[in-house]
Amino acid sequence: MDYKNILKLVSENIYSGMFIVDKNGIVQFYNQSANDLAGLNVENAIGKHMLEIFPKLTEETSTIMRALSTGESLKNYAQNYYNYKGKLVSILSTTLPFYENGEIAGAIEIFSDVDQYKNINQNKHNKKLDSNFLEVANYTVDDIIGSSKCIKDIKAKILKIANSKSPVLVYGDTGTGKELIVQSIHNASYRREKPFIAQNCAAIPATLLESILFGTTLGSFTGAKDSKGLIEAADGGTLFLDEINSMDIMLQAKLLRVLQDGQIRRIGESKTRNVDVRIITALNQDPYKAIKDGKIRSDLFYRLNVINFYILPLKDRREDLRELSRYFLDEFNRELNKNITGFSDEVIDFFYKYDWPGNVRELRHSIEHAVNITEKNLITKSDLPKYVGVNSFGERQNLDNKSENETDHLTPKTIEEPLTIIMDRFEKKIISDALMQNDYNISKTSRRLEIPRQTLYYKMDKLGIKVDKKLD
Ligand SMILES: Nc1ncnc2c1ncn2[C@@H]1O[C@H](COP(=O)(O)OP(=O)(O)OP(=O)(O)O)[C@@H](O)[C@H]1O
Ligand SMILES: [Mg+2]
Structure with missing residues (x-):
């Protein structure tokens, strides 16, 4: 079988970019998508060295050169860079060295555009470059309606703890008002004039979330961009991490370090930076169950749970x-x-x-x-x-x-199925109805349901909701 032809066929029909280099870093193969995504400014890259094609890179900063020298794979590596057209591109790359007779013979890098994930943090202010994730906290305690003991206690507690820097954990079922509480804490605090930044941790690859939170310095392509992470961007203000139980466990360990030291390190950078951020997290699952299921590290949980809010279901x-x-x-x-x-x-x-x-x-x-x-x-x-x-x-x-x-x-009814199955069925019904009522327009539906588009896609996929037309 002629694998070269198969490789060509595959590479011409995927949206991922692909580079193959020999052991010296000389390009042997690349596809059109690589050309489009990396914004190559050369007629023909074959036979050229990676560092010649990407002059801003070095042996250390190029993922391909690193894979060749260390022999290690770099999987799902998130990077931001400006392509030659000046467009900011975010990619996830995987770089794999390959061996012949026990020696490194070359490396292959496959990468894809992940700008779609950027919309996960959808809000009206995220259009501005470099203040990508600025949000405005609109709600205050006065917007929290209700006079049950639960609500009265919550409102009193918000005012009591607003000016402390201790981490806060908010727990309650979906739609109980967690976001309302989090924003009210920010607005009742001395941090109110400083940034309020919210990031949902669900449905976003761990390495990408890491670069979003911590920021990056290195890239393997032209003009690798130094970019601030959300933790730094929230300096002086509040960082709200929603659905913390969906955050990758390794990343949770890194977050714990930030909480302990008050310092962060951008990915690929050795220097540390001081940050003054109040971290508020939310989860819509019983925290103790989340710990038991391995969704939350217990050490992180105890650090986050210094002050907690629990909202009863309606x-x-x-x-x-x-x-x-x-x-x-x-x-x-x-x-x-x-x-x-x-x-x-x-x-x-x-x-x-x-x-x-x-x-x-x-x-x-x-x-x-x-x-x-x-x-x-x-x-x-x-x-x-x-x-x-x-x-x-x-x-x-x-x-x-x-x-x-x-x-x-x-x-009482005889419950014969696990709660998750029952909830999934319910969720499926709501999402299907909402889609129908919004003409199967994903943006409209996600706004209607008040969930990010990416979360809607994720849920549709998970729940097996298919629509013929996904309009935007
Ligand atoms: N006590 C309340 N008073 C007034 N409005 C409320 C109250 N609780 C919730 N809401 C409203 O209900 C909607 C959902 O609230 P919110 O987004 O804060 O829920 P959530 O707990 O964060 O949900 P999810 O887990 O799905 O993210 C919002 O429109 C919010 O304004
Ligand atoms: Mg919420």
Whole structure:
């Protein structure tokens, strides 16, 4: 079989760039994608030395040259660089030396553009270069609605601990208001004029997250860029790491070091830099279970958990329902220029019975939906979105036949499946409905669900949701 032809066929049809060099670093093969991604400024790179093609690199900074001299593979290595057109490119590269008769014979480097992941931290301010990740914390304690003991305690605690530098860990189910609490802490503190930076740790490759957090100095291509990581960018302010339980365990060890020493080191740099950052983390899983499952290092957890907040699910603080519903009704009346006066008894009754798996976010969206579509001045059952009322079994909770079902929610059901399966089914339903309601437009749907686009893609993939058209 002629492997050269197969290599050519593969390399011409993938979006990843590919370089193959001999043991001296002389290019033997490269593909069009390599040319496009690396922005080669030469007619033909074959027969040329890597350092001739990338004059800004050295034996040390070029990943290929390093692989040749050390014989080690560099897998999923994240790098930023400016290509010859001046465009900032982020790539993930894997460099593998290969051997013949026990000696290094050359190396292959495969790399792909990972700019898509950059959108994981989607917000309106991330367009500006070099302040890529600046966010604004909009919420304050006054935006936290509710007078249950849980909420009252949380608000009092926020004000009490705001000015301390101790790490904070916020734990609560999805949609319970974790982001609200985190932003309120920042805004109640002396750090309020300084950056508030949020990064979601889920669905992002570990090496890329590492370079995003710690910053980089080296690159294997033209004009390797020194770039600040988020930890440095948050200097003087607050860094919010969401879904910390999704962070790679090795990276957690590095984060622990930052917390202990107050210093960071950019990737590829030997010097350390002092940083003054308050770190707030959130997770939507029981922390002790996360430790038990190996999702969080216990040493990191105890360091992060100096101050903690736990928000009850909405169904366990139903006292807040009335106030929250009124608040959201007012909000959407204002926004949609309507004058709806309230909710029918049937709706209120349902609100009190329903489990609210999506918590406050689900309540808010239900009310937004109802205010949008109602033609009356009172919200009634038929105005609620159709996914509300789908109970954990994937069936619609029956709101009619009230007499028959009145105590239904109180009767324990035989649960025959693990919670994760039930939750996945529920999540799948919500995402599918949201996609449908937003014309299968990914950007719109992710905004609607208030999750980053990348997370939406990830969840669709995980839950096996296929759409014919993924419009953007
Ligand atoms: N107590 C509250 N008062 C007013 N609004 C709230 C409250 N709790 C949550 N919300 C609203 O519900 C929505 C979800 O809240 P938030 O994003 O803070 O949840 P979260 O816990 O971070 O969710 P996730 O785990 O999915 O990230 C937001 O629109 C937020 O404004
Ligand atoms: Mg959140």
